[in-house]
Amino acid sequence: MLITELKNKEVIQCQLRGKVFVLVCHGCKEVHFPEQEAEELIQELSAAGSVTGTLVTDYICNPEILTQRLQKHEAAIGDADTLLVLSCGVGVQTAADKYPGKRVIPGCDTYRLPGFQGVTPLQYDCQQCGECYLNLTGGICPLTACSKSLVNGQCGGAKNGKCEVDPNMDCGWERIQKRLESLGRLDALKCPVQLRNYATDSELDKE
Amino acid sequence: MRITELFDNGEFVVTAEVGPPKGIHVGHLVDEAKEYLSGITAVNVTDNQSSVMRMGSLPTCVALKNVGLTPILQLTCRDRNRIALQSELLGAAMLGIENILCLTGDHTKMGDHPGAKPVFDLDSVSLLHTACQLEKGVDLSGQALVGEPPKFAKGAVVSPCSNSVDAQLVKMERKVMAGAEYFQTQAVFDSEKFIRFMEKAKQFGKPVQLGVIIPKSAGMAKFMNNHVAGVHVPQRMIDALAADKERAKAGITGVEIAAQIIKECRPYCQGVHIMALGWEAKVPEVLKLAGI
Ligand code: SF4
Secondary structure (H helix, E strand, C coil): CEEEEECCHHHHHCCCCCCEEEEEECCCCCCCCCHHHHHHHHHHHHHCCCEEEEEEECCCCCHHHHHHHHHHHHHHHHHCCEEEEECCHHHHHHHHHHCCCCEEEECEEEEECCCCCCCCCCCCCCCCECCCCCCCCCCCCHHHHCCCCCCCCCCCCCECCECCCCCCCECHHHHHHHHHHHHCCHHHHHCCCCCCCCHHHHHHHHC | CCHHHHHHCCCCEEEEEECCCCCCCCHHHHHHHHHHHCCCCEEEECCCHHHCCCCCHHHHHHHHHHCCCCEEEEEECCCCCHHHHHHHHHHHHHCCCCEEEEECCCCHHHCCCCCCCCCCCCCHHHHHHHHHHHHCCECCCCCECCCCCCCCEEEEEECCCCCCHHHHHHHHHHHHHHCCCEEEEEECCCHHHHHHHHHHHHHHCCCEEEEEECCCCHHHHHHHHHHCCCCCCCHHHHHHHHHCHHHHHCCHHHHHHHHHHHHHHHHHCCEEEEECCCCHHHHHHHHHHCCC
């Protein structure tokens, strides 16, 4: 199970560029989804005139469902410079892969809760780390796409674009590099040194 | 002595690398280092290289320091979390080890304990940042250190001939941002590639030591091409090694190849780092032939 919390508003705001399409997923919301905060954020953005469209839907973690749901909104998404996704990390990755040329930004952090895991196709994985990195990495998760879960860039082990641990697996950081390059977002990697915080999930467990 | 002082003086800095034994006897390693590596600036001591369990880097550094050599402590993030890494750095400073090389480390699956837990709590970038924090007198959680803080020459690595050279340059920049003061490279066999890399890397303004491996045979060269990240031995060198097996075995061909690469790259770098892989005895010959 999982809990999503909205990221700090300033953190979200500074990631947005131009017009925004907001995609909200209520798929697993029986556990927790910051509905009210999300609503407020959408209203603020709309008031500023920067929203081309909004879709509140469910199970965007499934690429087929996502494609179906978004069919009617393609024009509004086409008009947007940023796709803001309020969902768990899997939903963000599914959307980022569907629109590799678009700036896809996660609006939530996902925390882990013990118990039943969501019914997601296993194409993408979210470690529910509580400090979503997908805004720094073009929507490819460095924790699940890199064998060492590195958060500060590629190690020296990649050979021919493959990971040192598994020659059948693409190096996650090579994918991130290419994605950011094609998005013209390499500056995202000039962020400060990243340190993981392993306290986040266990502290929530105790609540 | 911190090797950064030598770079600052414009010296061409030569280092080599030794690996601690799987056991408790360092006598042989120390004797060989004394005999063949006394003429160079400093000696790297690897940290469970290739994830193969060996004696620690720090005690081996101390053994080398005791016979008058300048050791460089290699520190990887594979086996220790941020508490143990900081603790190790403080211990190194207490023992007079002033040169460090911060690495992420190979994955545990690559070595002789594939079932071990890979830690990677920090990585090369955050480890450099950690060393800088300690130098400022605080630890990673902001607690003050007692007394005078440590001071290190902080090094890092980069892989100039990697097929992911752009990702490597991004990472290099992150390392500089995090506090890297000098770089040692993965082994280079293609001088042109290295020179092209240096044209881009020089913007960071940090000294770079060319990484050199003395190739022992055509088989070893082919193995590296297939299995070692960031290393590519051109076919003409493999042919030269295969052409006269006796010459290759005696190390003559390998020494010539290594010296040639150093000569070609010397104008573009600030030093050389030799990974002799057991051929420490050949290091003086390589340097002599390269005119260093
Ligand atoms: S090779 Fe790539 S995916 Fe594999 S551990 Fe290194 S950075 Fe991560």
